[in-house]
Amino acid sequence: xxxxxxxxxxxxxxxxxxxxxxxxDHKIRFCLDYTSGAKVLxxxxxxxxxxxxxxxxxxxxxxxxxxxxxxxxDYDKAGTEYLRQLGFNVTYGDACNFVANGDYDVIVAGDIxxxxxxxxxxxxxxxxxxxxxxxxxISTPNPWYWRYIVKAALFSKVSNNSEHTCWLxxxxxxxxxxRYGFFIEEIRFGSRYLKDRILPxxxxxxxxxxxxxxxxx
Numbered sequence: 700x701x702x703x704x705x706x707x708x709x710x711x712x713x714x715x716x717x718x719x720x721x722x723x724d725h726k727i728r729f730c731l732d733y734t735s736g737a738k739v740l741x742x743x744x745x746x747x748x749x750x751x752x753x754x755x756x757x758x759x760x761x762x763x764x765x766x767x768x769x770x771x772x773d774y775d776k777a778g779t780e781y782l783r784q785l786g787f788n789v790t791y792g793d794a795c796n797f798v799a800n801g802d803y804d805v806i807v808a809g810d811i812x813x814x815x816x817x818x819x820x821x822x823x824x825x826x827x828x829x830x831x832x833x834x835x836x837i838s839t840p841n842p843w844y845w846r847y848i849v850k851a852a853l854f855s856k857v858s859n860n861s862e863h864t865c866w867l868x869x870x871x872x873x874x875x876x877x878r879y880g881f882f883i884e885e886i887r888f889g890s891r892y893l894k895d896r897i898l899p900x901x902x903x904x905x906x907x908x909x910x911x912x913x914x915x916x
Contacts, residue, residue, distance in 0.1 A: 725889020
C-alpha cells in the first residue's frame with residue numbers, strides 16, 4: 700500500500716493510446732506554455748471522474764504530451780487507483796499535505812485551490828517540492844465573470860459548485876501567495892465559450908477563469 704501523500708514515480712501510460720486533447724483550450728494552452736521538457740507534478744489530476752482521461756479537456760493528458768516527466772496526485776483514492784491500473788503515473792494524496800521525492804520544475808494546480816480549506820499546507824507543500832526557479836501554476840474560476848455579476852445583482856446569490864470553499868481573484872491570490880514567498884509572474888484570463896471571448900468587455904469580466912504563474916522570491 701502506498702503511503703498517502705508521498706509521491707513514488709512509477710511508469711506512464713502509452714501516450715499513443717491517450718487520444719487527442721484540445722490544445723487551444725485556455726487552461727491547457729497556459730499550462731503547456733510552462734511545462735515543455737519539464738518535470739511536472741499535477742495536483743488534482745483525476746478531475747472529479749477518472750473516466751475524464753477520455754476527454755479532450757483532460758489536463759493530465761495534455762501535460763504528458765510535452766513534459767519530460769509527469770506525476771499526478773489526487774485526493775480521490777478510487778480515482779487514482781483506476782488511473783494507475785490504466786498505466787498512469789498517479790498517486791493518492793492530499794494537495795494540502797504532500798511530500799514529493801524530488802524537485803519539480805512545475806507544479807500544476809488546475810481548478811483545485813477553490814476546493815481547499817488549508818492554504819497554509821498547500822503553499823508550504825508546493826514550496827518544498829519545487830526546484831530552484833520552479834513555478835506553481837494555478838487556475839481558478841473568475842469571481843468577476845459577467846454572468847456572476849448579473850446573477851448577484853438580480854438574485855443576491857450566485858450558485859456555485861458545492862465542493863467550492865472560496866473565491867479568489869488576481870489581487871487576493873497575489874496577497875495570499877506573498878505570505879508564502881511567491882509572486883505572480885503572469886495572469887491570463889480565458890473561457891471556452893466563444894460568446895464570452897467576443898464580448899466587448901474587459902478581459903477580467905468577460906472570461907470564466909483566470910490562470911496565474913507563481914514563482915518564489
